[in-house]
Amino acid sequence: MTPSPYFFLVVFCGVAFVFPLMPLILAWLWRRFFQPPKPGPAKNATYECGVESLGEAQIQFQSQFYLYAIIFLIFDVESIFLIPFAVAFTGLPFGAFVAILIFLFLLLEGLVWAWGKGCLNWTK
Amino acid sequence: MIDESLKGELQKQGIWVTSMQELYNWGRKNSIWPLQFGLACCAIEMIATAASRYDLARFGGEVFRPSPRQADLMIVAGTVTKKMAPQIVRLYNQMPDPKYVISMGACAISGGPFKQGYNVLKGIDRYIPVDVYIPGCPPRPEALLHAFMELQRKIDGQKLSGASQAEFLKENTPSEYPVPAFGAHDLEPPANLDVFHPPAIERA
Numbered sequence: 001m002t003p004s005p006y007f008f009l010v011v012f013c014g015v016a017f018v019f020p021l022m023p024l025i026l027a028w029l030w031r032r033f034f035q036p037p038k039p040g041p042a043k044n045a046t047y048e049c050g051v052e053s054l055g056e057a058q059i060q061f062q063s064q065f066y067l068y069a070i071i072f073l074i075f076d077v078e079s080i081f082l083i084p085f086a087v088a089f090t091g092l093p094f095g096a097f098v099a100i101l102i103f104l105f106l107l108l109e110g111l112v113w114a115w116g117k118g119c120l121n122w123t124k
Numbered sequence: 125m126i127d128e129s130l131k132g133e134l135q136k137q138g139i140w141v142t143s144m145q146e147l148y149n150w151g152r153k154n155s156i157w158p159l160q161f162g163l164a165c166c167a168i169e170m171i172a173t174a175a176s177r178y179d180l181a182r183f184g185g186e187v188f189r190p191s192p193r194q195a196d197l198m199i200v201a202g203t204v205t206k207k208m209a210p211q212i213v214r215l216y217n218q219m220p221d222p223k224y225v226i227s228m229g230a231c232a233i234s235g236g237p238f239k240q241g242y243n244v245l246k247g248i249d250r251y252i253p254v255d256v257y258i259p260g261c262p263p264r265p266e267a268l269l270h271a272f273m274e275l276q277r278k279i280d281g282q283k284l285s286g287a288s289q290a291e292f293l294k295e296n297t298p299s300e301y302p303v304p305a306f307g308a309h310d311l312e313p314p315a316n317l318d319v320f321h322p323p324a325i326e327r328a
Contacts (some may be wrong), residue, residue, distance in 0.1 A: 030148075035221065035285065038299035041216035047191060050211030050218075 159195035160188035164202025245315035250315035
């Protein structure tokens with residue numbers, strides 16, 4: 001009787017499962033029989049480069065940060081789009097020109113809105 | 125327990141006999157993973173030791189771990205300021221047993237040139253037990269390699285059982301030492317007397 005062609009795959013999977021488990025089991029047995037476990041408050045504490053950890057890990061950021069996102073979009077992303085626009089300016093068809101004007105207008109509107117809201121004032 | 129002469133006789137015949145303890149120590153001493161941190165100029169020598177010219181990898185110690193959870197060895201490489209000392213002790217506490225400490229350079233041993241100063245700890249052995257001291261300012265990479273080999277020799281001699289059992293295997297040996305706190309003028313306490321045993325000064 002010839003073995004199924006998938007038989008070797010099963011053997012391979014078994015070996016692949018047992019092989020990495022062996023050192024883990026050996027290490028566990030070693031710890032169980034030789035090494036006395038010595039847990040402690042400092043040893044089990046959160047590792048923060050040796051500094052005592054403060055507060056919780058799940059902190060919330062304020063939603064007011066959306067203003068920074070908008071202003072970043074206006075001043076940074078806009079300039080990225082403006083450079084290819086300026087380079088290709090003379091060869092642009094009318095439709096593309098209007099499209100980029102609409103894009104600029106939308107961002108300009110955001111700038112006016114942010115300005116009016118007082119976001120550009122430097123707080124001391 | 126197999127005696128040494130029989131072992132040598134068997135080895136001549138091509139049969140290599142070992143014990144659990146030897147195998148364990150052989151594995152440990154050839155895979156000492158240091159904790160990756162440097163404090164001052166000694167750290168530059170430590171980096172040179174780990175790099176290709178001096179090549180700490182020959183001794184199995186090139187795997188510098190960025191977390192104390194995976195480290196076996198703490199190389200206190202440089203000046204320990206009093207501001208830094210609690211962090212060092214806390215990192216030592218967070219390392220799993222068995223753990224070893226190399227006190228590298230004059231500053232880590234005694235405060236070095238800053239010993240008379242107000243802000244430098246006068247030796248890391250005031251708070252944590254040190255296995256190997258290397259003098260020098262800074263010690264050359266060869267000196268660190270020598271300390272590494274000394275440590276390997278120490279690990280090789282540690283017994284798993286019996287009266288001279290290794291300290292870290294004993295149930296009542298602490299794995300953590302108290303972290304000093306910032307006091308008004310100095311660290312509180314200025315030294316952990318369970319660890320710190322300075323030699324008595326004999327005055328004529």
